[in-house]
Amino acid sequence: MAGSTAKTARNLTLVATLALGLSACFRPLYGPTASGAPLSAVLASIQVEPAKTAQGQERLGHYLRSELVFDLDGSGQPSEKKYRLTLAASETVQTPIVSSITGRAESATLLGTASYKVQTLSGDRTITEGVAQGTATYDRSAQRFASLRAARDAEIRLAKLLSEQIKTRVAAILATQP
Numbered sequence: 001m002a003g004s005t006a007k008t009a010r011n012l013t014l015v016a017t018l019a020l021g022l023s024a025c026f027r028p029l030y031g032p033t034a035s036g037a038p039l040s041a042v043l044a045s046i047q048v049e050p051a052k053t054a055q056g057q058e059r060l061g062h063y064l065r066s067e068l069v070f071d072l073d074g075s076g077q078p079s080e081k082k083y084r085l086t087l088a089a090s091e092t093v094q095t096p097i098v099s100s101i102t103g104r105a106e107s108a109t110l111l112g113t114a115s116y117k118v119q120t121l122s123g124d125r126t127i128t129e130g131v132a133q134g135t136a137t138y139d140r141s142a143q144r145f146a147s148l149r150a151a152r153d154a155e156i157r158l159a160k161l162l163s164e165q166i167k168t169r170v171a172a173i174l175a176t177q178p
Helices: 002-025 039-044 058-072 144-174
Strands: 046-048 083-094 107-120 126-139
Touching (some): 046 058
Parallel strands (some): 046 083
Antiparallel strands (some): 083 107
């Protein structure tokens, strides 16, 4: 029994020592950045350009830009811009379920991709770039308006999903910038 207690105490001491040593490696994402400025102020300094989209997909680009403007600086207060975020978005529709009786698609899946690049406002240095991907599903109906509204709601959900991915990735990079 005494050997078991000593072994448990030794293991706990080892775990506490490792945890203490690693605690300095983690930085909260929404704490102060490496430059000392609050991350919310750094994100608010990003100018979001209109998204480039294929003809007929402008709505996704509009929703994506609107979501990013709100996610990065929802305060509504003007701020000095230091960075430029450029976007290129595309979407495709898949209809995996087709009714054998009517021959109509009963549901659809929107597949969205958004390429992004954050540069300094002058454009001389690229901070980060990447691609965000997401999906949103919706049910189709025999009622045309209901199907159109469901598709639009799916586009809005897709834009929010892509916006969150881009914001998180950009925030992780900008938090470490001096």
